[in-house]
Amino acid sequence: MIVRSEIKKLKEQAIQIRRMLHAIPEEGFREIQTGKKIREILHSLGWDTKIIADTGISCLIPGENTHKTIAFRADMDGLSISEQTNVDFASSHPNMMHACGHDGHMTMLLLFAAYLKQENIKPKNNILLLFQPAEEGPGGAKTIVDEGILKSNNVEKIFGCHIMPDLEEGAIATRKGPMMAQTGEIYIEITGESAHGAAPHQGVDAIVAAAQLILALQTIVSRNVDPINTALITIGTMTGGERVNVIAGNVRLGGTMRAYEETTYDHMKMRVIQVTEGIAQATGCKIQVRFIDMYPPVSNPKDMFEMFTGLLGSDEWQEAKPLMIAEDFSFYQKEVPGLFFYLGSKNEKKGFIHGLHDSRFNFDESILLHGVEVYARILDEEGVSR
Incomplete structure (x- = not known):
């Protein structure tokens, strides 16, 4: 995927933020330290935040049309796993690990917020960044929906991404219809x-x-x-x-x-x-x-799938295989149209071959720039001014 130069500039921030978050994994609805770090970064960029779903965070970036909002979601929680990556930024919390890529998901949204600020971008519609607790259970997405966060912010569509070690590094994959069970x-x-x-x-x-x-x-x-x-x-x-x-x-x-x-x-x-x-x-x-x-099925609507794949070149995305794993992003899709996609992290030469929820799971932060590029293209499609 061709990543624009403005996003490539964020690589050092990607490494710094991801590794900082990786070191402090926390259980669902207990993401206190994680939430504090996220708020600090967003506030340093000049964006306001709100606490949602006990330990989650929302950040509304105003657009020209204040009555329409596009949401992007990242999950925050870690897993009860003893890390065995032997990296110098490994978990500092005993028997807790970011073994499902949530540290990367949060980093992508924070980089997206930084991109909007550094390029002085004024989106056509509001942008709502959702940092969601408890994806691993019991399902923080449902709490956010039940609190009326999507309705009160006039969210019309939502996007979510998950790092996937079964796909080659930097690959983008999605599918129309059922994607997760x-x-x-x-x-x-x-x-x-x-x-x-x-x-x-x-x-x-x-x-x-x-x-x-x-x-x-x-x-x-x-x-x-x-x-x-x-x-x-x-x-x-x-x-x-x-x-x-x-x-x-x-x-x-x-x-x-x-x-x-x-x-x-x-x-x-x-x-x-x-x-x-x-x-x-x-x-x-x-x-x-x-x-x-537990969770409803993740299923991408046809019109959003066609719009999303239209933003990418034919060699920039691939059709995802449906999986029997589950994701609480599905609760958002029951409320508003939503599209979910994967970001590949597999690199055999670097040793990034271990699956999700594996104590050795790891990835190269450079892939996160591909995710931010996808978010930026979605924003371009919605309309921006500078």
């Missing part, structure tokens, strides 16, 4: 009746019921979901039993459920309940199911 968690408690393992007829075996249930749940995707629609149910945890010679009276299961279409997701929930009720009746166990609905 809707996700939820399933918690199942199976209650039988304990008995001696030598007298199974005197008990009700919760482990046998759990085994039947796990196998039956796998048929939901293979037999109840349209093969055209991608979905999955994974049972990831199973705990139960006391001794090898005792019939288990209680088993707990935990899993995840994902789909690209909300109707598919809702249908799977209904079938989980029906299958569970059938296994309970067949085995004599009492089975309780609890769902925690």
Whole structure:
């Protein structure tokens, strides 16, 4: 991608800001130090800020048309991971790490704010920079939407970016329609009746019921979901039993459920309940199911996709593969039109090959200039004056 010279000038700031933020990762809704640093940088540029969603920050850059706003979002929180990058700017907080690129996402927005200031750019429409807490959970985007931040600022569209180590360094990727999955968690408690393992007829075996249930749940995707629609149910945890010679009276299961279409997701929930009720009746166990609905699917609207890809040369973007991971940017897309895209960070020669949420995840700050260039092109499309 061709990055304009005005943005190339920001490389040293990119390194300085990203590494400073990388060293202070914090849990969702506890991004106190992070928020303080962000406000300091924005205030030094002359931009005003507001606290949102407990520890988040908004920065409204006024445009000529004060009744229309374009928003850009970056997530702030780190992960409970012990860093193993061995870099001199590694996390100073024990068992916390920016292993998902959020330090880079924040840096891009701060560089974008610096670009607007240094070039004395007056946007046609307001620009709202959103520094969002708790993307990793429980979902700070929903809190921002529920607080009415988008409505009170007249936001008409929103853009988000995520660093992606599966893509080559500096690559831009997006897609029309579903890009990330809707996700939820399933918690199942199976209650039988304990008995001696030598007298199974005197008990009700919760482990046998759990085994039947796990196998039956796998048929939901293979037999109840349209093969055209991608979905999955994974049972990831199973705990139960006391001794090898005792019939288990209680088993707990935990899993995840994902789909690209909300109707598919809702249908799977209904079938989980029906299958569970059938296994309970067949085995004599009492089975309780609890769902925690997490994030909706990330899905890019056709018109925004066409506008976005039109800003890039044919050799400057690629079609992203749909992924079954989740992102709370989807809550914004349920409120206003929004487009999400990836920024590649993979570089085998530099050793930047580790995936998201890996304790060795790292990237070259030069890629952040590509993200800022994309933001600048979006702004150019909306209209600017100097």
